[in-house]
Amino acid sequence: MPRTAAAALRERPQAKVLIIGGGINGVGTFRDLALQGVDVALVERGDYCQGASGASSHMIHGGIRYLENGEFRLVRESVVERNRLLRIAPHYVKPLQTTIPIFSTFSGVLSAPLRFLTHKQQGKPKERGAFLIKLGLSMYDSFSRDGGTVPRHQFRGRKRALAELPRLHPGIKYAATYFDASVHNPERLTLDVLQDGEKAGQVNAGTAGSTARASNYVSLQSMGPAAPAGNRNSSGSTVQLRDELTGELFDFTADIIVNTTGAWVDLTNEAMGAASRFMGGTKGSHIVLDHPQLLEACNGREIFFEHTDGRIVLIYPMGDRVLVGTTDVDADISQDAVCTDGEIDYFLELIGHVFPDIPVDRGQIVYTFSGVRPLPRHDETQPGFVSRDYRIERRAGGTGSVVFSLVGGKWTTFRALAEHLANDVLSELGMERKVSTATMAIGGGAGFxxxxxxxxxxxxxxxxxxxxxxxxxxxxxxxxxxxxxxxxxxxxxxxxxxxxxxxxxxxxxxxxxxxxxxxxxxxxxxxxxxxxxxxxxxxxxxxxxxxxxxxxxxxxxxxxxxxxxxxxxxxxxxxxxxxxxxxx
Structure with missing residues (x-):
């Protein structure tokens, strides 16, 4: 069977906009631009959602822990987008009841302001007590009051908490329960977003002459100025692409390049002849357990808590399996991200921190995965305090094209981020937004x-x-x-x-x-x-x-x-x- 996706790019090797990177943010931007009638193409060097997008904690969440970093804008946007995704992607995004086991009342009250101001852990971590968690959850709820779709948080004392979750550590003093959301099939949600864009391009091809074409297994090799060709001017740039399945090289010309390659943004820019130093991703690993006893102990809830090193970690059921994560360590993007023996030891230890009488060993691990978060360069800032917000860097390419580079971005905010990035592209093209994606059902979420x-x-x-x-x-x-x-x-x-x-x-x-x-x-x-x-x-x-x-x-x-x-x-x-x- 012919490679129809890559062939469509070779047969018409030009577009107004070329997106490089097929994670959720690149695919989301592809969909948004296609819906506006923009002639857009997307290429991904591997499979869609193969990198950080597929190695997430499978959560759609407001990021309550980001409050401590002072990222109030991001938390507000995340909560709003979480509520939206529950409505427009109900086939994959589901409410997730989350419980925080709490072992003290006022611990961390003095150290928290220092963490907030310096974005560093001062000395031995001080666990967050009930007072701080209550304060954070109250603020979290306030962000969701307009259009909120999940219940507000609740506090339980030790007795009631253990009645609901009897396998929790008997030393807890309280348990706080609130709702976020999960996405059990992030890869399939990414495909749905992609296919929405392709379908929009098919409709526009018959009316406005624009198309939306995307292909995985097509990589960027280099970039140069566009050569005059027919009725095109030479204001854009030509990139050399490689079909990774056939080895074939071909040129593709675009007026605007959008770099959404995540942690590899700098390497992509370097390949285009304009090296940058935007990125400083960190690695996050997870394990998946086949453990019926632990699954039952979770009682359908995510257990979200602070481990002894101050790292926020999670345990939660996904169907008939239990997901445990995540780490947050500086990454070397020249190496494949893999879950190490040390990380597995860490996960087994953290399970014992909240479920001390449930034995877990390596034999119950059925899958591990790791990814590199597309975080900004952070120099001396500790990984856990690096901003999870995003920004868009614009460069007028010396070879002709305008290049937009996405720095940062997380799963929960992909729709809003795509809207922001698409608006920047539309402005560059002198076009107006035609439709909003805020209430538009995604793929198989329509009529679910x-x-x-x-x-x-x-x-x-x-x-x-x-x-x-x-x-x-x-x-x-x-x-x-x-x-x-x-x-x-x-x-x-x-x-x-x-x-x-x-x-x-x-x-x-x-x-x-x-x-x-x-x-x-x-x-x-x-x-x-x-x-x-x-x-x-x-x-x-x-x-x-x-x-x-x-x-x-x-x-x-x-x-x-x-x-x-x-x-x-x-x-x-x-x-x-x-x-x-x-x-x-």
């Missing part, structure tokens, strides 16, 4: 059932003789209401579930290959499904999925063997998952 009764009604309406309620429910969970389009594809030919898992069928894999820009076997295991995340990848699954994908993706026997080898290597090296195929 509002409650459990609605979910069951939707499932009942879409079951068939060959597709039971469990399979239909899984499709709704995976795609939101876009599952109707997927079901139509499944029903348009003979289909059957894979032998190795009941969570995928032959035609669903063909759908992913044809409509979701699958480039490698690992894309399906890690980002199109949650099979790797939940520790469900087997040798049989590797072989079977590869065999099905081979047809639509044009893999011969050698390519299939290479895909299996590469998937095993990625899972082992980056995620500590040891899987061996059944083929010698």
């Amino acid at each position: 059932p509002a409650n459990e009764a609605g979910v069951q009604s939707w499932i009942k309406a879409h079951v068939s003789a060959d597709r039971g309620a469990d399979r239909t429910a899984l499709l709704l969970t995976r795609y939101g209401t876009r599952a109707e389009e997927v079901i139509s594809f499944l029903d348009d030919g003979p289909d059957q579930l894979l032998r190795s898992t009941r969570e995928l069928s032959i035609r669903e894999l063909e759908y992913m290959a044809r409509h979701e820009q699958v480039g490698h076997l690992a894309d399906v295991l890690i980002r199109r499904t949650s099979l790797a995340f939940r520790g469900l990848v087997t040798g049989e699954l590797l072989n079977e999925v590869t065999e099905v994908l081979a047809g639509p993706l044009g893999w011969d026997a050698a390519a299939q063997a290479q895909e299996i080898h590469d998937a095993e290597e990625v899972l082992g090296r980056l995620h500590r998952v040891q899987v061996h195929s059944l083929v010698a």
Whole structure:
């Protein structure tokens, strides 16, 4: 099958705007610009949501801990955007009840102002007591009073707290409970945002002559001035791109370049001939546990607390697994981000801090992941105090194009950030905003059932003789209401579930290959499904999925063997998952 996404860029190698970087912020900006009728293209050197966007704590949150850094604007924006995403992306973004175990009443009252003023930890960390946490949660609630969609916080004394969560450390004095939100499928939400942009481009192509084209596995190689060509002027710049799946090099011309490559912004600018020193990312790692006892102890809640080193950490259930994170250490972006033995020791220790009678060991870890946060350069500021806010750097390129570089940015605020970045681009182009994305449903969030009764009604309406309620429910969970389009594809030919898992069928894999820009076997295991995340990848699954994908993706026997080898290597090296195929 031809590489239609990259081919569309090669066939028309120019656009008004080229976005480099396919994480959530780049994809969000792509969608926003496409909806405004801008001729926009996006390239991503790996798979969409493969970097920091896919290595997040899977939370959509206001960032209560940022209050201590004085980032009130960011917290307010984050709370507003959290509430918006609960409404416009209800298929993936869900309310998350969060409990903070508290071991003292007034601890930290004297040290907190120093942390606020200096952004440094002075001496041995002083844990935050009930007084400080109550103050922070009250302020947090105030940011949500306009358009709030989650309940206000509650405080519990020790007795009531242990009645609700009996496995908590018996030494707690209080427990504070509030609501944020989680995103269990960040990779699929990113795909939904991307496809919204592509569809907007298809509509505009017939009316305004603009398009929205995006391709993963296309990397930036270099940049130079645009050569005059036909009816184009030479005010823009030409970048050399490389199709990472075929090795083919080709030129692409744009008037505006938007650099949303996260922690690699400086390296991207360097490749374009204008080195910068904007970034100073930190690494965050997580582990995923198959631990029914710990899962039950959480009682459906995130446990969010301060560890003994002053680091804010979390434990929370994700379906049938438990996610534990995260670290915050300076990163070397020349090396792959991986979860180290020391970080695993740290996670096992922090679990014991709040659930002392629940044994946890390495054998219960089914997946690990790490990413580099796209934080600004912070010199002497300690990682935990580095601003999580974002800014946009503009440079009039010496080669012709205007270049916008995004410094910072977090999952929760991607829609607002994309709006801000898109507005800057529109201003540069002399265009006006046509539509707002503030209330616009994302992908399969459109028409998503509002409650459990609605979910069951939707499932009942879409079951068939060959597709039971469990399979239909899984499709709704995976795609939101876009599952109707997927079901139509499944029903348009003979289909059957894979032998190795009941969570995928032959035609669903063909759908992913044809409509979701699958480039490698690992894309399906890690980002199109949650099979790797939940520790469900087997040798049989590797072989079977590869065999099905081979047809639509044009893999011969050698390519299939290479895909299996590469998937095993990625899972082992980056995620500590040891899987061996059944083929010698």
